[in-house]
Amino acid sequence: MQITSKGQVTIPLNVRARLGLLPHTEVEFELVGDHARIRKAKPTPGTGARGNRALDALRGSADTRMSTDEIMALTRNDGQRRRKNK
Structure with missing residues (x-):
């Protein structure tokens, strides 16, 4: 494995999976002797969880003209019944 000119390396999939390292996961390094x-x-107090960052990224991106009641009906599968009845 080589380090790129930007100092980057790819963490092998099996290591990422075992440690639960997902995209945007914060990591820290500790120097111990020669490794x-x-x-x-x-997590540091005051920083948002990954879910909060995901919601922040999506906030304001919806472009539908549906009301809250219509959206809630869809999430409850009432929307399918309503479409069939129209």
């Missing part, structure tokens, strides 16, 4: 350890960074 480095990588681990998931501990």
Whole structure:
């Protein structure tokens, strides 16, 4: 495995899976003698969880003209019954 000119390496899939490292997961490095350890960074107070970051990224991106009641009906499968009755 080689380090890119930007100092990047690809973490092997089996390592990412075992550590639960998903895209945008914060990690930290610890130097121990002549090697480095990588681990998931501990959440710091005041920082949003991944779910909050995902919602922030989506906020304001909807382009539908549906009311809240219509959206809720769709999530409850009432929307299918309503379309059939129209």
